[in-house]
Amino acid sequence: MVAGCRKNNRKIQKLLYDRYCDAMFTIAYRIINDYDNANDILQEAFIQIFRDIKKFRGDSTLGAWIKTIVVRTAIRKLKKENTFTQPGFHPNGETISWPEEMTGDDLEKAILSLADGCRTIFLLIEVEGYKHKEVAEMLNISVGTSKSQLHYAKKQLQVLLKDFIER
């Protein structure tokens, strides 16, 4: 498939797109929290993917490579459209307890209600599986900030989920 994309075979490129578009769109949507912008990110990212696929050396899986491009494109867009700042937060060792009755929809709704900064960090670490070091490099923040923001996001989610479930 990679070889076909490198030869600009449009059918192979379409196959690649179809395979990854939903997953990548979901990532973009959760980061940017806007349907139209997520579409723009997807288009921009896939154009870059097909243009740069000659540089893909196979160090990681094709899906991980594509996801990195989508995430970076989404972060760039987020920074461009918003003041991408993280509120100061210092974990104080509190215990977080997730409500047993929460569903995936509740969780996504709560995630999308988070502030841009901590939402992105939560998504990248907890959903997409990136390490704090990788997130810090992508967002140009310190590892400590990434950790504190993740904790802050979880605290916020706990409150938000409680509200959603009580409704």
Place this chain on the structure above:
Amino acid sequence: MIEKNRNILSNALKDMPVRSPKATNWDHISNDLDQIETSAFISETKSKLPKHKAPEDAWANIASGLASPASSFFNSLTGRLITASVLLGGIIGAYFLFTSPSPLHNEIEEQIPVPEVSVHDQAKEVQQHEINAKVEVSELSQANDAPQNEIIFIPASNGPDLTQNTQEPRFNNIVYFNDDNSNTRIKSGEKLNKLEPVPPGQLTASAKNNKKPRYYTSRSDKSYSNYYMQDPGKPKFKFGIFYSYKQFQDIDQEGMDIPQHLSSFGIDLYYETHKWFFKTGLEYLSWEEKGNYTFDYDQNQMIYQYNYVDSVLVNTGNDQITYYTSEKQVFDSIPLQKSDQVIYNYKILQIPILIGYKLVDHSKFNLAIIGGIGCDLRVSGKQFTPVFNEESSTITDINNSLEYRSNINWRLIGGVEIDYLFTNKWGLYAEPTYQQYMKPLYVPNTSKGVGLFSIKVGIKYSF
């Protein structure tokens, strides 16, 4: 941080919905990829296109179309200042050149030392030496009444015949001058030497009493008119201060409000010799011109707003549906146009170079025709600065095709000058002229230069 029942979070994360993009996304991506490929193809093809060498005479044609160095020199502020300085220096130099004494002055002054004696003493000495003077006694008595330390010029034909004398008269202020081109009879003082012929208007004698000899020029005192040498035609310098009114012809420019007439002040400098005179000066003009220009700009404006349904809450108990909405505004870039006014603030120095000829040359009234050229130097031409304070806007185009005054221009000048002298030094003058600009007043403009009528009124001083 302690996280209880993390497996609940993990399960919920896995259960989060997966979303799909727009169905048309691929079309956009495909189109963009096509464009990228086309651009790459064009770029590759462009590099394969044959290359041609420029004609060897291309630069020569370009260089001939560029402004000449001299033009750019006169257009620069430095060039204008140097030009003005050279003109002013020329005027001052001409003044010193024509007013400095001849080298013969010092030579003669050294040859004729004159003792300081009173007029009465001089008269007595005339009698003591029994000079065979041809001067009438009455005329000598008039000479005795002459002011002290004043040189008196007496025609040699009326003075003593000194060609055969061994003793010389001892006058300190009587000089016999030659009126028949014989330089043997021009004698004065106790050490008279033979003098070389001197041209009219040249100094002929000097007293050593720290008072410079002068020509007799008084019009009111006629008592010594026969004995004083009249001014034989010394060059005169004149200085005038004037007010000028100019009426332009055919100066209209499309879209601009240009004053049809201007007033100004200036100075004139004259160098006169007999009926001819040379004239220059400096005139300062300042005025404003107004015009309109338009510019296009894009402004980000709200075009409509709608209520976005954030969430829906269904109460199964009473079948009530609650919509949570937020107001969304949609903005777009709207092309707009705006007009504004241009203000040009011009400051111009005018330097005329004129030659005049006196048709009528009376003691009180002169009439002369004048002609020459004049140079206009634009020393300032401040233009508008667009001030654009609209928020969320970007200027896309400025339609400013208005013309502005050229940096330098030349005029042909023709007219008359009328003088009325109320003393021998002071007078009034008027100068009506017609002036034709040799180049268009405004650039870029291919039309011919405009004409103007000008009338100057001023006061003039001779020195």
